[in-house]
Amino acid sequence: MVKKEIFGLDISDYSIEALQLTKPLFGKPKITAYARSVFKTSLVKDGIIKDKKKLQDSLVKLLDSAKPQKIRTPFCVLSLPDSQVFTTVFKLPAGLKHKEIKNTIPFKAEEVIPFKSSEVYYDFKTITVEGASQEIFYAAVPVKVVDAYVEVLEAIGLKPIAFDLESLSLARILIDVNNKKSAKLLMDIGSRTTNLTIFDRQGIRASGVVKVAGGRFTKAIMAAKKITEKSANELKIKTGFDSKKDTGKVVAILQNESKKVVGEAKQLIEFYQAEAQRHVDEIILAGGSALLPSIDQHFANSFGLVVNLGKPFAKIKDPGALGNVKGKEIIFSNVLGLALRGIEKKPETSDINLLPLRKNPLLKFLPEKGDRKHWQRFFTRLAILILMLAGLLAVITTKQQGVDFYNYFSPASDTGKFVPADINLDVLDQLRDQAIQRELASTTEALAPKTMVRILPTSAGYANVRDGAGAEFSKVGEAKSGSEYELLERGEEWHKIKLDDKISGWVFSTFTELFETSTTTPAAESSAENNPEVLGVSNETKPIKIRVKENAVGYLNVREGAATSFKKVGSVPVGGVYEVVEESDGWYKIKDASVEGWVYGIYFDIVE
Known part of the structure; x- marks a missing residue:
């Protein structure tokens, strides 16, 4: 099977780039096509598309202008700016499998991101497993951000196969991911923002965004020198942080503007080193503003660390297809990182992908590959359906030939058509009633x-009841702890139950146990229903008490209302026991002398 060609596509505020690589049998990847367009006004602002039509036209021209040959393949990998992506690292038990993590992580994510899980596309991957725990890197982006890009690309015939994080793409091309000795700080200085990312042990560990970058530098020079934006930008590019080239205190202006970047980066480094007990030994610069003269030396003096400009060509063959790019190599970092993913064996799943993988509508009812149990069930049902259709077809065919199956198996009876005139009907009714009573008294059919x-x-x-076998399906009800429900369909991870006469749905099997009812009779059931002692029913209710579970931060937030969108009013420590005064949709309202508010139920144990 021929592997499809995939190119990297970098869409930023003032430029777009496309680059395609080929992977030889031996040696480094080679550039086969490249194109770049720069705009005076932005078509995209901080990852949000401002003009879809102009962006579509620009992309078509870009691909046609690629050198040394046009880019013809429709498949591409894009990146999203870190300012639009929410990331965090969760610590979970090492024994949890991928499917179990997938069912759990949306609920944990809602505690730390300002969106519901239904409002984002997300992905996750395990980055380390140590002892009894594993670290899970989680990333999420608002649905509307991704959908806008997909709409633009599909309108011109392009087919995105993955949406990457810009920081992951840069790390792929600039950092040795196999280095496990120390952590690196990746500082991507763009036009609007500076993205800070600590990369360690094959994954992103901490990140931050500072709204100070090249554009802010230019405006500061404009204001101080009272010159045009064009002149200020030229002065910035010429002088940068090099005091030898400074003719009008430009270095002092830039040093003052960069203080916030330095301060935020120092805080991030100190936090990670204290939290992870790992050392950050190098800062790697990326982004267009990283080309300012002597900026690496300025940051080296500010941090007391080794600071290097990223080297994106270290992982590819001779970049001659890009022309004369000496001194400007860093601007190709992101698109090279995306193209590098495009030549991997499985680019869709090789790293975080914020584009939901869409199943062929004709195949969406098929089980996952390798799921033998569900494939067996699928083929069994398919065989039954084929037999039923064959039987129905046989009945229709024979009916058309004049054969009446109903009369064949149930011939009409000639008896009972006439009642003799001398029969006493009242006596007959009495005899019939007596026979029915004897039958009811002597026989009671046992229930299976x-x-x-x-x-x-x-x-x-309680456990949530959903309209499908997965946490992504909508909630249709709640099954209370201790209650028993009829099993309608048994699955490996989810069971379908009859919640009531009108509602049925699926519950996560971890929260259930299956059992068979003992053989009983309708009379016995009636007796049990009318006698609470038989069922062990008690009218006495006791107040519920809950205890805060262990967690990484040592406390849990208390909010004004039953959702993460409500304001935080306090916190409760791990191990604290509280009485529940109200319950709503998985949240508990607690109250004592020190705090009153709502807490999320999954972080508590019920105290017996």
């Missing part, structure tokens, strides 16, 4: 055992 589902105790006091 049924498989039931019992909901196990949960911190929320």
